[in-house]
Amino acid sequence: MQIALRINGSAHAVDVPRNATLLSVLRDDLGMTGTRYGCGIGRCGACFVIGDGRAVASCLLSAEQASRMEIRTVEGLAEDSGLTPVQEAFVAEDAMQCGYCTSGMVISATALLERSPHPTEAEVRESLATNLCRCGVYGRAIRAVLRAADR
Amino acid sequence: MTDLLEDRIAISTDGSVTALSGKVEFGQGIRTGFAQIVADELDVALERVTVLMGDTDRVPHDFGTFGSHSTQQEAPILRRAAAFGRGQLLARAATRLGVTVDRLDTKDGHVVSGTTRIPYGELVATEPLSGAVPDEVAFLPEQRRRYVGRPLPRVEARDIVTGRATYAADVRLAGMLHGAIVRPPVRGAKVKSVDDATARAMPGVVAIVRDGDLVGVVAERADQARAAADAVDVDWLAGRPDEGPDADIPLREDPVIETALAGAATRRTAQYVLPSIANAPIGPGAAVADVTAEGATIYGATHRPFGLREGVAKRLGLSEETVHFAPRMSSGTYGRSSSIDVALEAAVLSKRAKRPVNLQWTREEEFAYSPSRPEVTLEVSGGLDANGDIVAWSFDEHTANLHTAGWFDPDPERAGGTQGRNAIPPYRIPHLNVVLHMEPTPLRTANFRSLAAAENVFAIESFVDELAHAAGQDPVAFRLRHLDDARLRATIEAVAARSGWGRTPLARHGLGIACTIYHGTPVTQVAEVEVSDDGVVRLVAVWAVVDPGFVINPEGVRNQVEGGIQQSASWTMFEELRHHDGRIAATSWDTYPIATFRDAPERIDVLVAGDASQPSTGVGEPGAVPTAAAIANAVFAACGARVRELPMRPERVRAAMAAG
Numbered sequence: 001m002q003i004a005l006r007i008n009g010s011a012h013a014v015d016v017p018r019n020a021t022l023l024s025v026l027r028d029d030l031g032m033t034g035t036r037y038g039c040g041i042g043r044c045g046a047c048f049v050i051g052d053g054r055a056v057a058s059c060l061l062s063a064e065q066a067s068r069m070e071i072r073t074v075e076g077l078a079e080d081s082g083l084t085p086v087q088e089a090f091v092a093e094d095a096m097q098c099g100y101c102t103s104g105m106v107i108s109a110t111a112l113l114e115r116s117p118h119p120t121e122a123e124v125r126e127s128l129a130t131n132l133c134r135c136g137v138y139g140r141a142i143r144a145v146l147r148a149a150d151r
Numbered sequence: 152m153t154d155l156l157e158d159r160i161a162i163s164t165d166g167s168v169t170a171l172s173g174k175v176e177f178g179q180g181i182r183t184g185f186a187q188i189v190a191d192e193l194d195v196a197l198e199r200v201t202v203l204m205g206d207t208d209r210v211p212h213d214f215g216t217f218g219s220h221s222t223q224q225e226a227p228i229l230r231r232a233a234a235f236g237r238g239q240l241l242a243r244a245a246t247r248l249g250v251t252v253d254r255l256d257t258k259d260g261h262v263v264s265g266t267t268r269i270p271y272g273e274l275v276a277t278e279p280l281s282g283a284v285p286d287e288v289a290f291l292p293e294q295r296r297r298y299v300g301r302p303l304p305r306v307e308a309r310d311i312v313t314g315r316a317t318y319a320a321d322v323r324l325a326g327m328l329h330g331a332i333v334r335p336p337v338r339g340a341k342v343k344s345v346d347d348a349t350a351r352a353m354p355g356v357v358a359i360v361r362d363g364d365l366v367g368v369v370a371e372r373a374d375q376a377r378a379a380a381d382a383v384d385v386d387w388l389a390g391r392p393d394e395g396p397d398a399d400i401p402l403r404e405d406p407v408i409e410t411a412l413a414g415a416a417t418r419r420t421a422q423y424v425l426p427s428i429a430n431a432p433i434g435p436g437a438a439v440a441d442v443t444a445e446g447a448t449i450y451g452a453t454h455r456p457f458g459l460r461e462g463v464a465k466r467l468g469l470s471e472e473t474v475h476f477a478p479r480m481s482s483g484t485y486g487r488s489s490s491i492d493v494a495l496e497a498a499v500l501s502k503r504a505k506r507p508v509n510l511q512w513t514r515e516e517e518f519a520y521s522p523s524r525p526e527v528t529l530e531v532s533g534g535l536d537a538n539g540d541i542v543a544w545s546f547d548e549h550t551a552n553l554h555t556a557g558w559f560d561p562d563p564e565r566a567g568g569t570q571g572r573n574a575i576p577p578y579r580i581p582h583l584n585v586v587l588h589m590e591p592t593p594l595r596t597a598n599f600r601s602l603a604a605a606e607n608v609f610a611i612e613s614f615v616d617e618l619a620h621a622a623g624q625d626p627v628a629f630r631l632r633h634l635d636d637a638r639l640r641a642t643i644e645a646v647a648a649r650s651g652w653g654r655t656p657l658a659r660h661g662l663g664i665a666c667t668i669y670h671g672t673p674v675t676q677v678a679e680v681e682v683s684d685d686g687v688v689r690l691v692a693v694w695a696v697v698d699p700g701f702v703i704n705p706e707g708v709r710n711q712v713e714g715g716i717q718q719s720a721s722w723t724m725f726e727e728l729r730h731h732d733g734r735i736a737a738t739s740w741d742t743y744p745i746a747t748f749r750d751a752p753e754r755i756d757v758l759v760a761g762d763a764s765q766p767s768t769g770v771g772e773p774g775a776v777p778t779a780a781a782i783a784n785a786v787f788a789a790c791g792a793r794v795r796e797l798p799m800r801p802e803r804v805r806a807a808m809a810a811g
Contacts (some may be wrong), residue, residue: 007779017355017372017374017375019374020372020374021374021393024372024373024374027321027373027444028329028372028373028374031323032314033314033317033318033320033321033323034313034314034315034316035314035369036320036433036434036482037320037434037435037511038433038434038435038514039740040513040514041739043739043740043741044433044514045741046433046434066719068609072185074312074313075313075314075315077313078313083309083312083313087309087312087313089309090308090312091304091308091309091312092304094304094305094706094710096178096305096308096311096312097178097179097180097710097711097714098177098178098432098433098434098480098481098482098483098484098758099178099307099311099316099480100318100432100433100434100480100482100483101313101433102311103314106312106686118323119345124748125748125749125751126748126749128746128748129747129748129749131748132433132740132745132747133433134430134432134433134483134485134718134745135178135224135483135718136430136714136715136717136718136721136746137710137713137714137717137756138717138747138748138751139713139717139744139751139752139755140710140713141748142748142751
């Protein structure tokens with residue numbers, strides 16, 4: 001089916017199977033591979049995008065549902081070659097190892113700081129609780145989010 | 152083997168530098184460390200250095216990235232190569248200027264002499280650097296280092312936070328299709344028959360592939376491939392029986408161990424049990440294969456680029472030289488990707504479909520079919536003399552082979568370094584007997600972060616704690632009086648001071664200590680826990696002191712050790728890969744929970760106290776090794792419960808409270 005999407009401020013038209021997820025459309029139709037597949041059931045955060053201001057699992061969202069939202073992906077957070085304060089803070093805190101979960105973490109952190117610019121550490125933990133990291137950078141990621149909030 | 156400069160360092164005419172290594176980066180930060188070393192010894196800006204790793208068409212042969220050996224093995228070679236290259240640049244400039252080399256120096260990618268500055272690129276325009284790297288080369292003096300020893304963010308960091316980093320599943324090739332595999336109910340089942348009538352008619356399906364016991368689908372889209380694979384009806388013949396060697400291998404023998412134990416003033420015996428656990432990377436295994444009649448290119452992630460090349464060539468009937476492995480970012484591997492399973496499957500699908508095929512396993516497949524850490528049981532008996540000194544120690548490790556590594560060497564020396572790793576305690580013990588029992592397993596297993604060291608050290612350091620208490624001694628003092636290694640002792644003393652060892656903790660809190668020397672890196676940790684009346688353990692804090700010798704990137708070391716502690720805490724508190732009759736019960740993060748942001752301790756304090764006079768040793772694995780015992784010992788200190796079986800579920804803690 002034909003679907004019109006608004007992603008990172010631009011219009012995209014795709015022709016995809018009826019049940020296609022936003023994740024598959026991003027990755028396989030639009031070549032926006034910064035959003036990662038992790039579990040397919042919204043439990044790991046690797047595929048998070050910002051939909052109408054909230055961090056949402058793109059693996060659970062159909063492309064059709066997404067067509068009614070303003071979508072932002074990790075590729076669209078910063079302008080040109082720059083970094084957002086959240087991205088800068090993740091770099092400065094070295095809050096990554098393999099980096100596969102980082103896109104989703106940056107998305108969750110961005111959505112959190114947009115609705116709550118000065119969160120407590122407890123709020124950071126709760127807001128990122130669905131973002132799983134196997135390499136174990138949780139402590140660094142918490143510091144990164146609080147650092148970005150200080151900016 | 153002589154290292155050739157041209158195999159290690161290439162300088163382009165624009166002055167950019169490429170350093171080559173057969174090791175692979177999967178988040179441990181070695182690309183950054185290698186870049187720091189090369190930039191310093193070549194005297195160029197770090198931004199000018201690219202480290203090309205694991206690409207089998209470009210890099211020198213390497214056995215694999217294992218055992219926290221990369222920095223130890225590669226750093227000295229790259230450093231010598233870079234220094235040798237700088238020497239050649241100086242010599243070329245001297246010839247060109249008609250002066251002696253001692254009149255010249257280097258500065259930021261240039262050879263300089265007074266106001267004359269020659270860019271490196273000009274000096275390699277007619278002839279690239281080459282030659283056998285000598286054992287002895289002149290290094291730049293320490294005070295001229297700009298990068299080594301400094302805390303620097305990872306060179307991949309910007310690509311990672313912007314989503315530009317390319318993992319295997321992100322590779323996009325012209326004409327690329329997507330694959331999906333039809334899995335048997337149990338590992339190793341044989342195909343009896345395949346009914347693919349329904350699947351064949353489904354949208355997007357390009358090919359249904361059967362190759363021996365591998366059944367898969369290739370389709371235009373990943374979701375179409377998966378849907379069609381689910382619609383293929385395979386009649387499977389039951390799975391494979393338990394596999395692996397059945398052997399008892401003495402690692403240390405003491406003919407009078409029984410007498411020594413019987414004669415001890417105090418004797419203790421304990422059994423420790425660890426479950427199988429999953430690698431559980433956040434990104435399931437993935438590979439893209441582009442197979443033609445002439446050869447194959449595989450994009451993926453593995454610990455063994457050359458092993459992968461060999462395996463794929465064999466499977467496809469190609470000669471090794473025609474297979475190219477092009478590494479992409481690893482979506483998390485803690486040993487899992489020593490198996491080349493996904494690459495082999497993608498290669499078979501691509502060969503049949505005659506198109507490039509992208510295959511990423513599902514989360515369910517990753518849990519149920521990727522290799523795991525085997526179950527381990529450790530039996531320990533120890534005896535103390537009347538002074539409270541350990542006189543005898545008998546240790547039996549029961550574990551299983553790591554199938555996908557493909558090797559098992561029963562030689563005690565070799566086995567002690569692999570499946571029996573760190574089974575020998577670091578303590579001074581007059582009568583020591585250690586036996587490794589290899590037992591068949593129903594699981595598909597592979598190398599897992601630290602091999603058996605994390606399991607052995609859980610038992611050893613828990614038991615040493617038990618002996619300390621039996622002797623009525625402080626666990627720190629008890630360890631120190633049995634240890635000779637000065638560097639390990641220093642980490643124990645330092646971590647005791649940082650953690651405030653000996654202080655009175657809050658109610659229900661306790662502190663526990665554990666230490667080890669892993670492949671030359673001493674590391675000691677103190678854990679603080681809080682234990683509720685109903686047995687719920689909360690990890691409050693961990694302090695660690697690590698001595699990896701000469702430190703290249705202190706921030707990289709801290710990150711690795713913190714991550715090792717966090718991952719190991721997750722194993723210890725939550726993880727168990729349940730299975731029954733060869734069938735894995737975990738299929739999702741719901742049935743295999745790992746630590747989340749909520750579970751992360753309030754602090755992980757890592758002091759990098761590297762002895763700069765010592766060679767650099769690894770840090771990727773050592774941090775994960777002592778954590779379980781430090782937590783278990785802290786639980787004992789908090790509530791008197793000695794938990795000897797992991798994970799540390801509340802019912803186990805409650806039972807141990809009742810027993811204690």
